[in-house]
Amino acid sequence: EMQLVESGGDLVQPGRSLRLSCTASGFKFGDYAMSWVRQAPGKGLEWVGFIKSKPYGGTTEYAASVKGRFTISRDDSRSIAYLQMNSLKAEDTAVYYCSRDIIEAKATSMVYRYYYYMDVWGNGTTVTVSS
Amino acid sequence: DIQLTQSPSTLSASVGDRVTITCRASQSVSSWLAWYQQKPGTAPKLLIYKASNLQSGVPSRFSGSGSGTEFTLTISSLQPDDFATYYCQQYSSYSSRTFGQGTKVEIK
Numbered sequence: 001e002m003q004l005v006e007s008g009g010d011l012v013q014p015g016r017s018l019r020l021s022c023t024a025s026g027f028k029f030g031d032y033a034m035s036w037v038r039q040a041p042g043k044g045l046e047w048v049g050f051i052k053s054k055p056y057g058g059t060t061e062y063a064a065s066v067k068g069r070f071t072i073s074r075d076d077s078r079s080i081a082y083l084q085m086n087s088l089k090a091e092d093t094a095v096y097y098c099s100r101d102i103i104e105a106k107a108t109s110m111v112y113r114y115y116y117y118m119d120v121w122g123n124g125t126t127v128t129v130s131s
Numbered sequence: 132d133i134q135l136t137q138s139p140s141t142l143s144a145s146v147g148d149r150v151t152i153t154c155r156a157s158q159s160v161s162s163w164l165a166w167y168q169q170k171p172g173t174a175p176k177l178l179i180y181k182a183s184n185l186q187s188g189v190p191s192r193f194s195g196s197g198s199g200t201e202f203t204l205t206i207s208s209l210q211p212d213d214f215a216t217y218y219c220q221q222y223s224s225y226s227s228r229t230f231g232q233g234t235k236v237e238i239k
Contacts, residue, residue, distance in 0.1 A: 035228075037175075045167075045175065045218055047228040061226040064132075097174055104181065116225045117165045119186065121174040 002026035002120050004098050009125030012088055020083040020125055022098030027120075029079035030054060033101035035118055036072060036083045038094035038127075046094075050101060050116065051081065066092075088129045095124040133157055133221050137231035143239040150206040152234045154219035159199045163223040166195055166204045169233075170215045178217075179204065206236075214238055 008020040022034065035050035049062035051072045060072050071084040081098055099118035106113050134157040144150050154164065162182040167175040177186045179195035182202060192207040206213055219231040 044233045045169075045220070045230040047220075047230065050225070063227070102180070114225060115163050115222050116228075117163075117177070117180050117220070117222045118175075119177050119180075121176070123174050 002100070004100065004120060004122035006096060006098050006122045006125035009096065009127045011128045011130065013131050014089060014129055016088055017084070017086045018088060018127060020085070020096055020098075020127070022081040022083075022122060024079040024081070024100070027100070029074075030076035033103065033116055034072075034074060034081040035099045035101050035116070036081075037097045037099060037118070037121075038092075039097070039124075040091070040094045043094075048083070048096070056103070056114070085127070088127075090129050093127060093129045095126050097124045098122045132227050133160060133223065133229055135219055135221055135229055135231035137217075137219060137234045139234060140232065141235045141237060143237045144209050145239045146209055146211060148209045148239075150209050150213075150236060152204045152217055152219075152236075154197075154202045154204070154231050156200045156202075156221060160221040160223035162198045163221060164195075164197070164202050165220045165222065166193075167218045167220065168213075168215045169218065175218065209236070 003025045005023045033052045036048040051060045069087045073082045100120040101116040102119045104115045136155045138153045164182045166179040169175040178189050183195045194205045216233045216235045218233050222228050
């Protein structure tokens with residue numbers, strides 16, 4: 001059974017740092033891109049960012065709201081994705097979900113374009129930023 | 132960023148009703164749109180990908196349609212397990228994916 005388990009959520013003061021982990025099982029982790037999505041209390045879903053699989057470069061992309069403060073990394077040998085959060089703000093308070101990305105490729109002109117959607121989700125971990 | 136607007140924000144319906152939720156994009160996303168269901172305190176669940184493709188294991192009463200800037204999620208006969216919040220999400224740009232604000236389906 002495919003499973004994602006997030007951990008590391010905590011109560012932290014504004015300006016501090018926190019690292020979340022997402023441990024995968026039941027599928028070949030290294031073959032997939034991984035995303036992080038958050039949900040503030042009583043609010044909708046916000047995509048935070050993702051990391052491609054190493055065969056596709058292993059690069060990262062981030063939402064504007066977290067770019068420069070958050071960093072996503074991965075350890076394929078341990079099937080873990082990380083979300084390093086620095087300079088935390090009150091508005092970062094949320095449940096943080098990790099998810100597995102499915103890639104679709106479409107040939108256009110001379111190149112392929114890639115599209116990613118999220119199919120398997122973890123149960124989330126709660127981050128509260130407050131003094 | 133591409134903005135997604137869902138309507139209605141809240142929908143009251145009865146078991147057995149046909150329910151339709153609309154998602155409009157601020158610019159074309161072609162067919163790169165997914166639908167998720169979320170129940171309180173749980174993670175989102177993928178229902179539909181690429182606008183109209185049913186995710187494995189999802190009941191056939193769920194269907195999606197549309198392309199470009201207008202999309203719909205239809206539940207053909209609402210079941211008790213379907214009362215939840217539904218989100219559309221575009222993935223036309225992998226570097227900037229966005230969700231709609233959500234549609235809560237309530238018991239009438």
